[in-house]
Amino acid sequence: MAVGTQYLAEQPKLRSSSLVLGAVALAALLAAPFFFYPVFLMSILCFALFACAFNLLIGYVGLLSFGHAAFFGGAAYFTAHAVKVWGWEPLSGILLGVAGAAAMGLLIGFLAIRRQGIYFAMITLALSQMFAFICLQAPFTHGEDGIQGVPRGHLLGLIDLNQPNAMYYLTLAIFLFGLFAIWRIVNSPFGNILKAIRENEKRAISLGYRVDRYKLGAFVMSAALAGLAGGTKAIVFQFATLTDVQWQMSGEVILMTLLGGIGTMIGPIVGAGLVIALQNYLASSQFPVTVLIGIIFVICVLLFRRGIVGEILELMKRKSKATA
Amino acid sequence: MSTIFGIPAPALYGQILIGLINGSFYAMLSLGLAVIFGLLRVINFTHGAQYMLGAFAAYLLLTYAGIGYWPALILAPLSVGAVAIVIERFMLRRLYGLDPLYGLLLTFGLALILEGAFRYWFGAAGKPYSPPAQLTGAVNLGFMFMPIYRGWVVGASLFVCLGTWLLIEKTRLGAYLRAATENATLVQAFGVNVPLLLTLTYGLGAALAALAGVLAAPIYQVSPLMGSNLIIIVFAVVVVGGMGSILGAIVTGYVLGVLEGLTKVFYPEASSIVIFVIMAIVLLVRPAGLFGQEE
Numbered sequence: 174m175a176v177g178t179q180y181l182a183e184q185p186k187l188r189s190s191s192l193v194l195g196a197v198a199l200a201a202l203l204a205a206p207f208f209f210y211p212v213f214l215m216s217i218l219c220f221a222l223f224a225c226a227f228n229l230l231i232g233y234v235g236l237l238s239f240g241h242a243a244f245f246g247g248a249a250y251f252t253a254h255a256v257k258v259w260g261w262e263p264l265s266g267i268l269l270g271v272a273g274a275a276a277m278g279l280l281i282g283f284l285a286i287r288r289q290g291i292y293f294a295m296i297t298l299a300l301s302q303m304f305a306f307i308c309l310q311a312p313f314t315h316g317e318d319g320i321q322g323v324p325r326g327h328l329l330g331l332i333d334l335n336q337p338n339a340m341y342y343l344t345l346a347i348f349l350f351g352l353f354a355i356w357r358i359v360n361s362p363f364g365n366i367l368k369a370i371r372e373n374e375k376r377a378i379s380l381g382y383r384v385d386r387y388k389l390g391a392f393v394m395s396a397a398l399a400g401l402a403g404g405t406k407a408i409v410f411q412f413a414t415l416t417d418v419q420w421q422m423s424g425e426v427i428l429m430t431l432l433g434g435i436g437t438m439i440g441p442i443v444g445a446g447l448v449i450a451l452q453n454y455l456a457s458s459q460f461p462v463t464v465l466i467g468i469i470f471v472i473c474v475l476l477f478r479r480g481i482v483g484e485i486l487e488l489m490k491r492k493s494k495a496t497a
Numbered sequence: 498m499s500t501i502f503g504i505p506a507p508a509l510y511g512q513i514l515i516g517l518i519n520g521s522f523y524a525m526l527s528l529g530l531a532v533i534f535g536l537l538r539v540i541n542f543t544h545g546a547q548y549m550l551g552a553f554a555a556y557l558l559l560t561y562a563g564i565g566y567w568p569a570l571i572l573a574p575l576s577v578g579a580v581a582i583v584i585e586r587f588m589l590r591r592l593y594g595l596d597p598l599y600g601l602l603l604t605f606g607l608a609l610i611l612e613g614a615f616r617y618w619f620g621a622a623g624k625p626y627s628p629p630a631q632l633t634g635a636v637n638l639g640f641m642f643m644p645i646y647r648g649w650v651v652g653a654s655l656f657v658c659l660g661t662w663l664l665i666e667k668t669r670l671g672a673y674l675r676a677a678t679e680n681a682t683l684v685q686a687f688g689v690n691v692p693l694l695l696t697l698t699y700g701l702g703a704a705l706a707a708l709a710g711v712l713a714a715p716i717y718q719v720s721p722l723m724g725s726n727l728i729i730i731v732f733a734v735v736v737v738g739g740m741g742s743i744l745g746a747i748v749t750g751y752v753l754g755v756l757e758g759l760t761k762v763f764y765p766e767a768s769s770i771v772i773f774v775i776m777a778i779v780l781l782v783r784p785a786g787l788f789g790q791e792e
Binding site: 287300 | 595606613770773
C-alpha cells in the first residue's frame with residue numbers, strides 16, 4: 174500500500190460549508206497579527222507552505238523526498254544573496270529563490286526518479302546532504318555564519334517591509350498564492366494523472382503516460398514551491414543559514430506533513446502550526462526538541478498514520494456512511 | 498622523498514589508509530543495512546544511532562564500570578542488539594506489510610530520540626576513548642608508519658565482513674535467512690519460525706553497527722552525532738552498490754572509502770562530496786546499482 178493511499182477520498186468539490194470555513198479562516202488570518210506576534214505567525218505561514226509543497230509530492234504522487242531542505246534552504250540562500258549583495262527588490266529576490274530551487278529540483282529530481290520507493294528517499298537525502306556540504310564550503314553562503322542582516326527593503330520600491338504588518342500581509346499573500354497553486358495542480362488533469370501514478374504506476378505506463386515526465390514535473394513544482402517558502406523565510410527572518418539546508422529540516426517537514434495528514438489539503442498546515450508552536454514553547458524549557466520530534470514521529474507512524482486531519486476526515490466519512 | 502603524480506608518497510599512503518579505515522566502517526554499516534533490508538524490507542535509519550550507541554556503550558563501560566576495550570567489543574554489540582530486538586518486537590513488527598516507507602520513518606524517529614537524548618545527557622562534544630594498551634604505537638612498514646590500532650581496525654572489519662558473509666552463504670541459519678528473503682510464507686510452511694528469524698536478523702544488524710561503533714570509538718572520538726553524518730554517506734554507498742548482494746555491499750564500502758581518501762590527496766575540496774557524485778554517476782549509468790537488480 175502506497176503511503177499516499179491512506180486517505181483515498183478525492184478532494185471534495187467546493188461546497189458551501191467549505192466556502193464558509195475558508196472565509197472564516199481567511200478572516201482569522203487577516204486579523205491574526207493584531208493578536209499574535211507577527212514573526213511567529215509568519216514563521217508558521219512559511220513552514221506551512223513548505224509542508225504543503227512537500228505534500229504535493231508525497232500525498233499526490235506517493236514519492237517520499239528526504240531532501241526537501243535543499244530547496245527550502247537553497248532558495249533562502251539565493252534570495253538572501255540577491256537582496257543583500259546585489260541589492261535586489263525583495264519580491265524579485267524571492268522569485269530568484271524560486272527559480273534556483275526549481276533548477277535544483279530539475280537536477281535532483283532527474284537523478285532521483287530513476288529509482289523508486291525507499292531508494293528514492295535515500296537518493297534525495299544523499300543529494301541534499303551533498304548540497305549542504307557545498308553550502309558549507311561555497312564562499313557566497315559564508316559557511317557556519319550564513320548570510321546575516323538581510324535587509325527587508327521596500328516591496329516593488331513602494332511598501333516598507335520593515336513594518337511588521339506589511340511584511341505579514343506579504344507573507345500571507347505569498348502563502349495563499351502557493352496554496353492556490355497547489356490546489357490548482359492537484360485538481361487539474363495533470364494532478365489526476367499524478368494520482369493515477371500513485372495508485373498504480375504500471376497501469377499508468379500501460380495507458381501510455383510517460384510516468385517519468387509527470388514525476389519530474391511534480392518534483393520540480395514541489396521544489397519551486399518549497400523554494401517560494403524558503404525565499405520568503407529569508408526575507409522574514411533576514412538571514413539564511415545552514416540549519417535550513419540540513420537533513421534535520423527535511424525530517425521536520427516530513428513530520429509536519431505526517432502529523433497533519435499526508436494527502437490532505439489542510440493537514441500539512443495544521444501539522445506545521447503544531448510543530449512550530451511546540452518548538453516555540455519548548456525553546457524556553459530544558460527539554461530537547463529533537464527527542465520530542467522523534468517521539469511524535471514514532472507515535473504517528475505506529476498509531477495514526479493518516480495524521481490528525483486525515484483521521485478526522487476518515488471519522489466524518491464513516492459517520493456519513495453510517496447515517497446514509 | 499619519492500613522489501607519485503607529484504604527491505609525496507607517504508601522504509598518499511596515509512590517505513589510502515584513512516580511506517581504507519573509513520571504507521571499513523562503510524562496509525560494516527552497509528552490510529548490516531543490506532542484511533536487514535533483505536529480510537525485513539526496512540531501511541534502518543536507526544543504524545547510525547546504533548553505531549553511536551555501540552561507541553557510547555564502550556565509553557560508559559570504561560568510565561563507570563572500569564570495563565575495558567576487549568570485553569566491550571562483546572558486551573556493547575550484545576546490549577545494543579538486545580535493545581534492537583525489543584524495538585523489532587514492539588514497534589517494527591507492527592509495520593510489516595505496509596509501505597516500507599513507514600519503516601524508514603519509524604526508524605528515523607527512533608534515531609532522533611536516541612541522538613537527542615544522548616546529546617542532552619552528554620553534550621555535543623566528542624569524548625576521547627583510548628585504544629587498548631596492546632594496540633597503541635605504530636609499526637614501520639618500510640614505506641610508511643602505520644598506527645597499530647588503524648591496522649587492527651582494517652583487519653577486524655575484514656574479518657567481521659567475511660564472517661557475516663560466510664554465516665549467510667554457508668550455514669544452515671543463513672540458508673533459512675536467504676530462503677525467507679525469497680519467500681517468507683513458503684519457508685514458514687516448512688516449519689521455520691520466520692518471525693523469530695526477523696527478530697534475530699534485526700538484532701544481528703544492530704549488533705554489527707554497534708561493533709563498528711566500538712571499533713570507531715578510539716579513532717573518531719565518542720559523540721552523539723557521530724552516527725547521523727555517517728549514515729547518510731552509507732545510504733549513498735548502498736545506492737551505489739545495490740542492496741541485492743551482501744558481497745556487493747562490502748566491496749562497494751571499501752572501494753568508495755579508498756576513492757574518498759584519494760580525493761583528499763588530489764582534490765581535497767571535493768572529498769566530502771565525492772561519494773555523492775559517484776552515486777549520481779552510477780544512477781545515470783546503471784540505475785539499479787553496481788550489484789543490484791532492477792525490481
